[in-house]
Amino acid sequence: MKQKLYITGVTGFTILFLAWWFCLPNPLFSDPFCTVVSDQSGQLLNARIAADQQWRFAPIDSVPFKFATALITFEDRRFYTHFGVDIRAMARAIRSNLLAEGKKSGASTLTMQLMRMSRKKVSRSFWQKLIETAWALRAEWRFSKDELLRLYASHAPFGGNVVGLEAASWRYYHKPAHALTWSESAVLAVLPNAPGLIYPGRNPDALRQKRNYLLLRLYEKGYLDRETYELSLLENVPGPTMALPDLAPHLTDQLIQQNAGGRSLTTTLNGNLQAEVQRGLNRYITTLSRNHIHNGAVLVADVASGEVLVYCGNTTERENEYGEQNNMIVTPRSSGSILKPFLFAQMVQNRQLTPWQIVPDIPTQIGGFAPRNFDEQYSGAVKADAALAASLNIPAVRMLREYGVPSFHYDLQKLGFSTITQSPGHYGLSLILGGAETKLWDLVNAYREIPLVLSRDKNVNRTDGIHVLRNDEYAEKPQWNLHAGVAWSVTEALSEVKRPLIDVNWLTFSSSRKVSWKTGTSLGLRDAWAVGYDSGFVVGVWVGNASGEGRPGLTGLQAAAPLLFDIFNKLPNRPALPRPGLYIQAVDICIESGMRAGRHCGNIESKDIPLPALETVACTFCVPVQLDASGRYRVHKLCYVPSESREEKRFVLPPLQEWYYRRNHPEYRGLPPWLPECNESASGSVMQLIYPTTTARVLVPREVDGNLESIVLKAAHRNAEAIIYWHLNDQYLGATSGLHHLEVSPEPGNYDLTLVDDKGAVVKETLTVVVGR
Ligand SMILES: [Zn+2]
Structure with missing residues (x-):
């Protein structure tokens, strides 16, 4: 009988013990958190409310000393010595409750309060208290005192929908918790006890009273000296909650999309620079808005580390009236001329070109594709580096034809241009003139390679691409074995500050630093690009309309380059990129052709050539x-x-x-x-103008609607294969082959008509156009 009782007792105790041992849920809290984005130094850039509409930041690493001290002093003096339950406080509370002294004494330890938060039960019945006590005793087994304090600070209610110390610190004081003063810490320490009663902004006197009581206790215990105590009393209690910083909102959206929300993410951004550049971009686009250009984006990366310092996906001041919410850093747009430096580099590296070699710049028609230069002019022949700086289209197309579209297409994919997804044949030669789309992100990532190979800094990150998150395993580095000598040639070609073709005062662009830069403009003036770099930074700029609408003046030079230089002037100065002495060699160059000097070259100069270009052919x-x-x-x-x-x-x-x-x-x-x-071959002209005949007055009839009708110019050529290029007053009209007929609509006046064939033979005539009936 006694034994039976004993077994029942042991069994009962075991069941109770097991029930107690497994009573605590794991984890203690499973509430969703805010998405919190901070910069490289922990400065808050942006936060989005948690899924349950609470401002609850992810748990902090450690509880700041001032807050911890204030909290323990106010709530639970023996926190560090009790085992979850404070017997002395409990006895006192029972006595005072029995004597019904009116004031209800809490007696709940911080651990018990934490259990109540975890259980989300508002009732304070005896039964609930008993469960809290059991849980608290168990929690003291599982967690250290510091962990309990950390859980408390992360999950305590601070009034309204503000949960946890960090969120409270930002909502009430606009600063991180570790920067709180004694007075501020005291306010936040008294709030969780009665968040509804003294919600900041609602009952400031009660709040001040509680704070002052706590400050006095802290002063008496010696945590504050007299001066700090008196100054602390003078501080204001907080008013209503404040809005959180809203920097880099497009990046926050992007990070939520990539990583799912509810996390605290430390980025590589520089908060102060981000704010400054964003303000500059907003101002700049506000000015362009008068010309109906409404959107712009800026991306700045550190060359050495690949870390993104500035991420402005669009303007941020206005509502989404003109697509301001679109993140234009990751939106594919027509690339214009912005890819040309990569072709130049590949051809030099591939031994097909010296950096100064002349390339043809003449009327060109390749299989129905007739590229034009921006100014509609032809220079005959132009040095490759000058053609790159002036962004001439015809030399670029002819270079690409020589290099091969499939090869360049392959190079661009290796360079990480993720939007080039179609086959080479889909793009054809237009690949070099904006036929393909690109993202600002990919552009900055690829351009960074050029200064990166020139950098001799031992601490340079040569394995990652540009990235916004620390230890981001998704940062893909372009696979480009760029030769340092070639990188140097590209850099030199792109550092010409003065750019021809546009009548703007380019001296305003000259800054004290040497920047290598390239612009791009898409067909129909829809996208303006500018990318630049020096030894420290790569800056990418896109300006345009998210809707895709083109506007006059929306060119890389006019709309994007000024912003690019404005941003460089905000960046700290860095030493010039080093000359890669081991990768270049002085060699005789023909001044005229820019090729390696041959034995018939009359004008020669010595120039530093990238080593691969030593194997180019000599002057032809x-x-x-x-x-x-x-x-x-x-x-x-x-x-x-x-x-x-x-x-x-x-x-x-x-x-x-x-x-x-x-x-x-x-x-x-x-x-x-x-x-x-x-002269054996001087047997008369090979080419003849048929209409109009010599010094003819050409009558152009007027149509019924008043417009002038067109006339058809005609010529003949001895060689059936010949191509004739037609010009009126040095204005190129077009080319003919086979049947040499060309339709024109000239205004009345005197003209010089010039025909040039593909062998260089020339026929000139003057003609007078008059309006007839
Ligand atoms: Zn020569």
Whole structure:
């Protein structure tokens, strides 16, 4: 009988013990948190309310000393010594309740209060208290005192929908909890006890009274000296909650999309710089809005670390009237000319080009594709680096044709241009003129490679691409084995501050630092790009309309470059990029062609060439020419006494290039005419104008609606394969082949009509256009 009782007793105790041991849920709290985005130094950039509409930040690492001290002093003096239940306080409470002294004494320890928060029960019945006590005793087994304090600070209610110390600190004082003063800590320490009663802004006197009581206790215990105590009493109690910072909202959206919300994310951003650049962007776009240009984006990355310092996905001041909520850093847009430096670099690295080599700039038609330069002019031949700086389209298209669309397409994919998803044939040669879309993010990531290979800093991060989160495993680095010598050539070509073609005072762009930069403009003036870099930073700018609407003046040079330089002026100065001495070598270069000097080149200079370009072919444009004694005519040994002739080295362009080149190069001599007795092929012209005939007055009839009708110019060529290029007053009209008919609608007046064939033969006529009936 006694034994039976004993077994029942042990069993009963075991069941009770097990019930107690497993009573505590794990984890203690499963509430959703705010999405909190901070900068590299922990400064709050942005926060979004938790899924349950509470301002509850993720648990903090440690509870600040001032708050912890104030809280323990106010709520639970023996917190560090009791085991979850404070027997002395409990006895006192029971006595005072029995004596019905009116004032209800709490006697709940912080641990018990924490259990009540976890159980989310508002009732304070005896039964509930008993459960809280059991839980509290158990919790003291599982958690250290510091962990309990941390849980308390993270989940305590602070009035309204503000939960946890960190959220409260930001909502009431606009600062992180570790920066709270004694007075502020005291206010927040008294709030969880009765958050409804003394909700800040509602009952300031009661709140002040409670705070002052706590400050006095802290002073008496020696935590505060007299001066701090007196000054603390003078501080105001907080008013209604404040709005949280709203910096980098587009990044916050992006991070929520990538990582799901409810997390605290420390980014690589520089909060102060972010705020300054965002203000600048807002101001800038407000100005452009007068021209109906409403959106812009800026991305700034640190070259060495790849860390993104500024992320402005759009303007932030206005409502979503013009698509301001769109994150234009990750929106694919037409690339314009912004990819040209990569083609230049690849061709130099591939031994196809020296950086200064001339490339043709002449009327070009390739399979129905007729690229035009921005200014509709032709220079005949232009150095590759100058063509890049001036962003000439025809040289770029001809370079791409030589390099190959599939090769360049492959390069761009390796460079991380994630939006180039179609086949090479889909883009064709337009790939270099904006036929493909790109994102500002990918652009900055790819451009960073250029200064990165030139950097000799040992601490440089050479394995990650640009990234916004610390230890971001998704930061993909472009796979580009860029040669340092080639990177140097690109950098030199892009650091020309003065850019031709546009009549703007470019001196305003010259800053004290050397910036290498490139602009781009998409077809139809829809997108303005500018990307620049120095040794420290890569800056990318996009300006346009999220709707895709094009506007006059929406060009890379006019709309994006000014903002780019404005941002560089905000960035700290860095030393110039080092010259990569091991990767370049001085070599003789033909001044005329920019190719490696051959034995017939007359004008030579020594230049530092990237090592791969040492293997380019020697100059193919300079030839030896036999001249007569006067030096005015070409001769050959069958028609002229060799001893009286002399040889000269001449730079000679193909005929059509020569025809355009001469206009801007009066020093160009080319080939002199043959001495008449030496010219075997001078058997009349190969090309003839059929209509209008010599010095004709051309009657252009007026149509019924008053417009002038067009006329058809006609010519014939001896060679059936020939192409004729037509010009009116040096304005290029178009090219014909086979049937040489060209329709034009000239206004009345006098014109010079010039025909040039693909071999350089020229026919000129003057004509007068009059209106007839
Ligand atoms: Zn030469």
